[in-house]
Amino acid sequence: MAAASVTAAPTPVHIEKRGVILDKLKDAFAKALTSLQCGACVSALVVAKDVSYLNRNWVLDAANSLCSSFKIMDQDVCKGLVYTQGPVLIESAMRAKLLSGDGKMICFQILGACPAPAITSGTLTFPKPKPTNITVKAASGNRVDVLHISDWHVDDQYVVGSNAACNKPLCCRKYADSPLVPGRAASSWGDYNCDAPVKLGQDMLKFVPTVANPSFSILTGDIPPHNVWAETREMVMAEETAAYSVMAAGISNVYPAVGNHEAAPANLMPTPNTGGDYKWLYSHLADEWARWLPADAVNSVRNYGAYTASPAPGFRIISLNTNFCYTMNFHLYGALKDYDPFGELKWFISQLQAAEDAGERVWVIGHVSPSQTDCIQNWSALYYQVVQRYSPHVIAEQFFGHSHYDEFAISYAPGAKNAQNAILTSWIAPSVTPYTDLNPGFRLYKVDTGNWNVYDSNTYVADLSKAATWDATGATPDWHLEYSAREAYGAHVPIAADQPLSPAWWHNVTSAFESNDAAFQKYWTYRGKSANRMAACTTNTSCPKEMICDMRAGKSTDTCSQPSFGLQKREDGTEYEDGPVALDVTGLRSAFGPAKKPWNRKLCGLPSI
Incomplete structure (x- = not known):
């Protein structure tokens, strides 16, 4: 033996x-x-x-x-x-x-420990030069509603009555060390420290048809909840299947994009140059999205999550996997000279060139916006070149999520950042999840079917501070119109009824923010979906100036809110305690205590949003 x-x-x-x-x-x-x-x-x-x-x-x-x-x-x-x-x-x-x-x-x-390195990704070559006399398609006068949902993050492990003020990054769950008597009991409709319970997402979808009949919907990523330290492949696949089934029962014609939470572990999506195989994820998403997408788009998703589809003649949507620029996708740091993972930008250019040749209008959708600090600067710089080449005559609008806030950003032609040079708007949608300190929300756009531009953006929210009252009275969430962008900001920058909410108009809105603090404070309230739980952004700080700078940053190199991170040593010198952090790069709620710049608190990182 x-x-x-x-x-x-x-x-x-x-x-x-x-x-x-x-x-x-x-x-x-x-x-x-x-x-x-x-x-x-x-x-x-x-x-x-x-x-x-x-x-x-x-x-x-x-x-x-x-x-x-x-x-x-x-x-x-x-x-x-x-x-x-x-x-x-x-x-x-x-x-x-x-x-x-x-x-x-x-x-x-x-x-954020080192200065921003120089951009080394170079200059792109395009199949054809940009036309000298570009024209944008005329409006048809026919307006349709389009639903924009982002950052779903519905938690099927949400437990009513569990501790909503817990010691974990995500609360309202039963953990092994949960107290017998919760510090604050989770309501059945949700809490500001938690992801959304299943019935909150269902109730939102039930509300949508009462205010609109969307022609189609866009879903800019992030389905699973924020328990990223414990997520497995099997868990995220089950969560995604459940979420898409709920959506399919409530809305139709959905065009999705891949979020960083669709991965398991979260954020980590390998590329051919880094090693690793994520065919399981893209095959799973393709199978789920097949209920909405045509066969050629489904086959494209199986490659690396990107696709193009045409909801109407003369109009197409291009869905990008922007996780290949996400700073918390650690795979990317093993091949930093691979400026275009999977050749996605090359494919993107080919689709835009085909659209230009065919006289089509295009919407771009993705999860992480190239305007955000979360997008690696070399990739963002290349993307911005594409935007400048194909806007405003081909790309009509672009839509993202990830931040959980209600935001926008403007891209410009080469030269000065002014209204004349503004060429494209990034619509960054509010999250369905209230995580953290936000009301749940969604957007409805009023869109012209000729030029496919946005003529109004209506944000709807539910006031989660009333959740205990809803439980006590048997009521349901008070979904309501928070604001119309045209009405709210048109009061400061008048706009004709037959004109879209153009990039030039949005630039003028940012100018109004500079000169009128009341206008800016209106934006600040809406950015947090009227939960009024964000830190103040007052003129005696650098906050308003930084926020307006970020609105005018279509690429991450132009933002004024750069990554920053820090810890503070205890006075006794024996160990480290919670200390200041300017940008919550990890995404942990108060993981490092009060922020030097609390208005910049991130909600997506590790444990990642």
């Missing part, structure tokens, strides 16, 4: 070596996080890469230990995130040329 194989116990020398190395790793990580110095951040990456050649698990163990000792998250959340997200970041660091610029790029895009 063959002897059973026996694994030798680690020698004392090996154990001692591991302990010393883990201490050095934790020191390097701590210095990077607490100092936010570029050199310290790059050094931490280099140390982690060197140790990974010995044992990758040591790097993960050090990160997990640091996460717990910093009290960044509960131990189970730390462990779940570190051991699902960490291996991809380690693999990318090992592929990257950390001392030749890649390290600084990673430290800038994730932590």
